Amino acid sequence: MRVYNTLSKRKEEFVPLEPGKVKMYVCGPTVYNLIHIGNARPMIVFDTVRRYLEHKGYEVNYVSNFTDVDDKIIAKANEEGVSAQEISERYIAECKKDMEAMNVRPATTHPRATQEIDGMIEMIRTLMDKGYAYNVDGTVYFRTRKFAEYGKLSHKNLDDLRSGGRSLLVTGEDQKEDPLDFVLWKPKKEGEPFWPSPWSEGRPGWHIECSVMSKKYLGEEIDIHAGGEDLIFPHHENEIAQSECCNGKPFAKYWLHNAFLNIDNRKMSKSLGNFFTVREISEKYDLQVLRFFMLSAHYRSPLNFSADLMEAAGNGLERIRNAVSNLKYIMESRTMQNCPEGNGAACVLDSHGESGHIMENSAASEDAVLTSAEQDILAGAKAYETKFDEAMDDDFNTADAIAAIFELVKYANSNLTSANSKELVQAVYGELVDLCGILGLIVEEKEELLDADIEALIEERQAARKAKNFARADEIRNQLAEQGITLLDTREGVKWKRA
Numbered sequence: 001m002r003v004y005n006t007l008s009k010r011k012e013e014f015v016p017l018e019p020g021k022v023k024m025y026v027c028g029p030t031v032y033n034l035i036h037i038g039n040a041r042p043m044i045v046f047d048t049v050r051r052y053l054e055h056k057g058y059e060v061n062y063v064s065n066f067t068d069v070d071d072k073i074i075a076k077a078n079e080e081g082v083s084a085q086e087i088s089e090r091y092i093a094e095c096k097k098d099m100e101a102m103n104v105r106p107a108t109t110h111p112r113a114t115q116e117i118d119g120m121i122e123m124i125r126t127l128m129d130k131g132y133a134y135n136v137d138g139t140v141y142f143r144t145r146k147f148a149e150y151g152k153l154s155h156k157n158l159d160d161l162r163s164g165g166r167s168l169l170v171t172g173e174d175q176k177e178d179p180l181d182f183v184l185w186k187p188k189k190e191g192e193p194f195w196p197s198p199w200s201e202g203r204p205g206w207h208i209e210c211s212v213m214s215k216k217y218l219g220e221e222i223d224i225h226a227g228g229e230d231l232i233f234p235h236h237e238n239e240i241a242q243s244e245c246c247n248g249k250p251f252a253k254y255w256l257h258n259a260f261l262n263i264d265n266r267k268m269s270k271s272l273g274n275f276f277t278v279r280e281i282s283e284k285y286d287l288q289v290l291r292f293f294m295l296s297a298h299y300r301s302p303l304n305f306s307a308d309l310m311e312a313a314g315n316g317l318e319r320i321r322n323a324v325s326n327l328k329y330i331m332e333s334r335t336m337q338n339c340p341e342g343n344g345a346a347c348v349l350d351s352h353g354e355s356g357h358i359m360e361n362s363a364a365s366e367d368a369v370l371t372s373a374e375q376d377i378l379a380g381a382k383a384y385e386t387k388f389d390e391a392m393d394d395d396f397n398t399a400d401a402i403a404a405i406f407e408l409v410k411y412a413n414s415n416l417t418s419a420n421s422k423e424l425v426q427a428v429y430g431e432l433v434d435l436c437g438i439l440g441l442i443v444e445e446k447e448e449l450l451d452a453d454i455e456a457l458i459e460e461r462q463a464a465r466k467a468k469n470f471a472r473a474d475e476i477r478n479q480l481a482e483q484g485i486t487l488l489d490t491r492e493g494v495k496w497k498r499a
């Protein structure tokens with residue numbers, strides 16, 4: 001598998017630090033508002049990278065932070081007259097809902113900056129001890145000139161940056177030794193959240209947060225560090241400087257960056273005001289269509305958002321879903337039509353045309369029941385899986401991977417009929433659903449929950465609440481909500497209704 005590394009500006013063979021394991025850190029959002037679909041691009045893209053790595057057999061430790069202390073959060077809190085914590089907690093909860101709705105799996109760990117302040121103070125102290133940081137009146141800066149490799153990620157000309165930076169210095173920053181030096185710790189201002197530190201009562205700079213959270217949850221050296229391309233400089237450049245100077249080791253082996261989601265060929269961003277929130281989009285489209293749209297381009301290519309492209313994505317997804325439901329229909333009708341005894345077990349014809357039954361999870365292998373003609377058909381279908389893997393092995397080329405899925409759809413549509421054995425249809429169906437699943441695309445129709453299942457889940461939720469296992473209780477509520485079932489806690493107990 002080859003991945004494009006921003007550090008070397010080349011595609012490199014992927015070799016993890018530890019065989020079979022991948023340590024991956026993705027910079028998460030600053031939580032002061034609902035996330036927009038630009039923020040959703042790295043979430044969807046790197047969730048897909050994670051799923052593909054797992055498909056290849058790697059155990060992935062995936063860490064993605066929430067930046068929950070920041071000027072914008074504080075400004076929003078002041079605007080509403082509430083605490084910064086209230087704002088960040090509200091939008092972390094909203095962000096998690098959006099992630100779930102886009103089928104972005106929760107990270108192994110979602111650390112929050114405000115809960116990691118001790119680690120940040122410790123790292124800053126080490127940097128000071130080693131001479132990489134200096135304190136001016138309670139503000140601590142990183143001394144960029146002392147790190148000879150500063151600039152290696154962004155490949156920028158530091159002299160140009162320095163001379164440009166000099167004229168850009170804002171008041172109060174003229175105390176810096178060098179225009180490229182950046183803040184590790186800053187003193188509090190009136191009305192801001194703060195923590196005690198050896199230098200001042202204040203709060204950490206943004207860059208130190210990720211260096212610390214990555215070290216705590218993944219270790220000093222990690223395999224993949226990822227985020228949007230706007231983070232290359234200065235955020236990731238600064239993270240490298242802090243981590244490598246503190247730990248004396250290379251920080252991340254592979255640096256992956258997604259290109260922007262644009263609108264009218266300009267970056268979608270909160271500051272430009274040209275954004276749609278994921279929530280707004282969810283009112284107009286199935287969010288699986290958004291996911292499909294994002295993956296229809298390579299993650300390093302800019303992607304322009306438009307109603308036309310969303311419509312094309314919707315049609316593409318529909319084509320796959322139709323093929324999936326068609327295969328399901330064939331599977332089901334195949335059992336009914338050709339099963340003389342009709343006793344509920346799946347019915348197959350063996351290679352001699354005699355009927356027999358297998359139960360689900362039967363040990364009977366595909367080869368044992370498929371005719372040689374069907375084995376050829378299956379081999380033809382498997383070729384698209386190889387094509388899919390080849391595309392994904394080439395720096396996660398989801399656009400070509402989707403093309404391979406479309407070819408499989410076409411192949412299935414023209415080669416499979418109710419004259420085929422259930423095993424063959426099931427195998428192709430499984431392949432199609434699995435390939436889409438690696439991209440996080442849900443293409444199967446949801447099985448409707450029976451009343452008895454719903455009531456059993458409600459009972460389990462009540463028991464979880466009694467045991468104060470609120471995480472499980474919430475999980476069940478969400479699982480039911482996903483199926484369109486709303487729970488109402490009443491005096492007479494829990495009532496439910498279908499949407």
Ligand code: AMP
Binds near residue numbers: 258268
């Ligand atoms: P922020 O909350 O601005 O720190 O952004 C969170 C993540 O979203 C970062 O990885 C950004 O690079 C990414 N991001 C923000 N806007 C866009 C956009 N228009 N297209 C792609 N990624 C974006």
Ligand code: ZN
Binds near residue numbers: 027235
């Ligand atoms: Zn970060």
